[in-house]
Amino acid sequence: MRQRPLNVATPDLSWQAVALGAARDTSESMQDLLALPSPRSMPLSMGYLPPDLQATELLSTALKQVAKQPALWDRLPLEGMEPLRSWFAREIGQGNIFTPHEVIICPGGQAAIASTLRALLAPGSTLLVEAPTYIGVISAARAAGITLVPVPTDGDGVRPDLLEATLRETGARVFYCQPTFANPSGTLLSQKRRNDVLGVISDARAFLIEDDWARDLYLGTPPPAPLAAQDSDGHVIYIRSLAKSAAPGLRIAAIMARGAALARLRATRGGEDFFVSGPLQAAALNIVTSSGWKRHLNNARNALTERRDTLMAALRSELGHDIRINSPQGGMHLWVQLEDHVSDVAIASDLARQGVLVSPGKVWFPADPPGSYLRLTFAAAPSILREGARIIATTLKQKSGPQSG
Structure with a gap:
């Protein structure tokens, strides 16, 4: 057996390059x-x-209050606390398209995106995205071995005609988009295009991942309802986070889905981190239901x-x-x-x-x-x-x- 020398000033870490193999993307x-x-x-x-x-003041007050509830440190449902899931479901509006049982709480929007990609797409499959698109989805897709194909946009958002053509040519069945104040372009998908995009996705029997990251941060007129509110057949997987509108440390987000996609998401989340911290979930619920929110x-x-x-x-x-x-x-x-x-x-x-x-x-x-x-x-x-x-x-x-x- 090779003995490790004592008192070596510079450790030899070169073996790691061989053990780790080729770098991931x-x-x-x-x-x-x-x-x-x-x-x-x-x-x-x-x-x-x-x-x-x-x-920060709301967070400080909320954390002080939830600290008095020791039961929050116990095991929680994998999907998250039901009152918090109910709040996210109600926020969709338009007749409560999702029930609380179709909501899964995640530790932040990036985790929600990564989980959704792993649940819906196998390594080597194709994900359509707007061009430009959120750098976080690019990173998560590449880390999961997913091929990215861009769909061009203009001042009114993604072009439905090109989305339809790209779905047909690639055979892809998942499209990620930010229809409301897209990051980085700031584009708001026009109302006509919202209807057209949903029609294209429905006709293709595909999924649309709607990342509604900036719904709380409108600057003037409130934005249109989420695409998910107009979807009755389970095509839209909806993601919403609180970290952007509250504080980076409030790592609370939700994925909403229906049917077999929901089952896939539950299975994926169960293999990752079991459940999100109870005190953090309770603090989030305290904040969004407070008079100061x-x-x-x-x-x-x-x-x-x-x-x-x-x-x-x-x-x-x-x-x-x-x-x-x-x-x-x-x-x-x-x-x-x-x-x-x-x-x-x-x-x-x-x-x-x-x-x-x-x-x-x-x-x-x-x-x-x-x-x-x-x-x-x-x-x-x-x-x-x-x-x-x-x-x-x-x-x-x-x-x-x-x-x-």
Whole structure:
């Protein structure tokens, strides 16, 4: 037997490369987004409410109250606490399309997405996604060995004609989308297209995974009802999270499904982490049923509206009207289109060296992007947004101009 030498200053870990084998397809871009920013940086790349907009007081009060209930530390149903499942089911509206027994509580939206992909898709099968799409679903699909095929979008969301053609050509039976304030583009799927997309999915006898991440974060008129509210035959798998609208640490989300898909999801979740922490579920229920929840959401929406307008005005002031920016009616991100010869990856790297953190558009496409983009989060304090816009504008002016070579 080989003896391990004592007092070796540098351990030999080279054996691990052989034992682990070939690396899996993982997303470094996802890890970059999750990395905690330096206190001195200007984060315009985060995907959560900043501390000053989080529901911290509600969370603190809720946790103090649930701490008095020792039974919450015992085993819970795999699907989650029934009162919390009932709340998620009621939030769909439109006649309560889901019952509480068709709801499964998960530890956050990303876990819900990953579980849903594993339940519905075998390794090597095909998942259709909007282009661009949420980087988290790209990461989860690749980690599960699932092939991603993009479906083009425009200002009204995914194009139903191209969705229909792609379903037919690929034979895919699952489509992931964010019809309400898509991340990163901020697009709201138009009402006509909502009906058309559901018709296409129904005709193809396919599933649609509806990730309703920003339903609480509308900036003005409330959005249309979820696609799930119009689906009577179990085509829509619905995902909704509280982490985006409350605080990143409230890792509570729900998957809603019907029929055999629900059974698959239960089986998948049962093999992962059994159930979500009881005190966290109880705290979540306490928060969303409290009198302060709507007040918190109203305050967050008002602040996000002001900050969206601040960042857009600052960019317009610095760059004029030549810059192409969406004006999202919800969520927390601007989608900025750059000149085609300007590398979004290079711009993001230059800005990071100057302390401004943005997300290059390339990482939000599962295949070759049609252009060069930046995703800018407008949730930060107005002073940070204005200074960040100044640095972004200066950097873009330096990189723009005639293409060399």
